[in-house]
Amino acid sequence: MKGGRSAHALLASVLWTVLGAGCRGPATPTDPAPAARRYRDVTKHTPASVRADQFRLDWSNKPALYRSYAGAETVALPATRILTQPTVDAIAPVPAAATSAAALDLDLLGTLLFLTGGVTRARPSGGDIRATAAAGALYPNELYVVTGNLPALAAGVYHYEPQEQRLSRLRDGDWRSVLAEAADDPDVRRAPATVVVTGILWRSAWKYRERAYRHLHWDGGMMVAHLLAAAHAADLPAAVLGAFIDERVDRLVGADGIHEATLALVRIGAPGPAVASKAMEIGPLAFAAGRLSRQPIDYPEALRYHAASKLESAKAVQRIRAARLEEGVPAGALTSVALPAPARSEASLDAVVRRRSSTRRFVQRPITAAELVTVLALPARGTPADFLRGQPTLLETYVIVNAVEGVPTGAYHYRRDAQQLEIVRQGSFRDTVGFLCLGQALAQDASAVLFYLADLAHIRRAFSERGDRLAELEAGLLAGKAYLAAYAVGRGATGLTFYDDEVTRFFSPHAEGWAPLLVVAVGVPARRHAGTIPQSLTSRRRLAAARGHRPIAPRFDPDIGARPGAVAARAPRFAGVGVRDVCCVRGPQRRAPEDAS
């Protein structure tokens, strides 16, 4: 399979080189990240691209959701330890360098991995529910751990198998000094363990095609959010590394750097004695992973951007760590709404992760302002990450309020420094937010819909081609924390996909030039109200009719894919923009439109 795919990748790369230049927007000699810019441009959803999309899922070629390594020795992970710290405290920033009383052992490592990527329960419709959400339930990320000697676990490189709650030993011995060099981070040498999060493009691309590379970071970012929260709840320091020499980390965990690639490292645990440096050659793994599917398909735009975003030297890694964003927060709006303190909840991380599952249907009921603040403000308090040393975040949060007690309906920008909502647009935007999220009733029915936006031009100037990756990862991180916060206070949440340029246009002029990276809807799950759980599309329509509003046809079904619908016909007009004004992908080669989500 690999040989076949390499030939594919080569062909894709040649094609891109020949055709790519002609498809680009107006590149300038000073463009700091042409590959990132191009990748984003060609993976935007527009009403026209979604409407024209004829893509159908090939179920006979669906990638396997789990990976295992035949012949590798396995280590069973003990029953998970209950971490009792309230979730709302655990999602606050973890002290990156604090010394802690807790010692990382096999038991605790198993708990952290379970809360990050474990199978928490069976899905009523079949399949497994895992600790984190993953678009389309495709779970494109894998977790590896590079450890020193821990109580009950010999030093090595391990792969986490969530279905079995066990580790597979991929390499014997202490590889932390090799990883420390690849990450250009001496603390990795002293940390008891570092988790490596990878993404397998085909797993997501099977459904999302070129846009899948974004999904890897969103879904992976959610896992990183859980891992940080779990480390915090266990009183262990932890820090995210988004800068590293890609090729060396990939090789260490056996990823080929094309079809599977490292997205982030998370250093965990109080520092111990540094492992001595010794020359160790990273040979190929002795075990092969099972095959993904009959015929994996390469997506050249995603591969191309990934190749351009790689860091090849310690100097390149240092440059990312030293990068600072210029001031770029959007201009202030006219009026602000003061916010209360976040809602408290004593729900433990363990309890919240075990009951988390994306909301499939919201009822149009309000949440409280304090609950909104928990979901909005706690995640934005910062993350210990190497690319956030010079700035607390790369993103800004906007929110459309449909029904929040004490907060008028409207569109807002969340000002972290002032703990306020700035009014960007006044009015009721249920239909509009449904439209912005590809016509999904989930957005229309939610109490509030959060949009994470980034000034990618600034980010690319600071972080070059790596910038989009880091911003997408942070979007996943914020979304992961928002999910945890919502379930901690007894509400529901779901990630949502969106029309890129339409979102910017809606929040402009305040968000002029900013790009949406991810959306999370928060609200009251329908299942909490007996007798109102709509099981089918027909009953959803009946319910909507009984409520007296016209339902938006859901275009997304995580299990069966997109339903062609009349999204564009429902496109509301805002700021003088109608659906006919919506532009498609620029350049001579039009992207094949993708399905929802």
Ligand SMILES: Cc1cc2nc3c(=O)[nH]c(=O)nc-3n(C[C@H](O)[C@H](O)[C@H](O)COP(=O)(O)O)c2cc1C
């Ligand atoms: C980045 C992201 C985007 C998502 N987009 C959508 C969406 O557009 N519509 C939807 O109904 N669900 C969406 N979901 C929810 C997933 O379908 C859901 O996480 C997946 O089916 C797994 O189910 P679970 O979260 O209940 O475990 C999204 C999830 C993520 C993480």
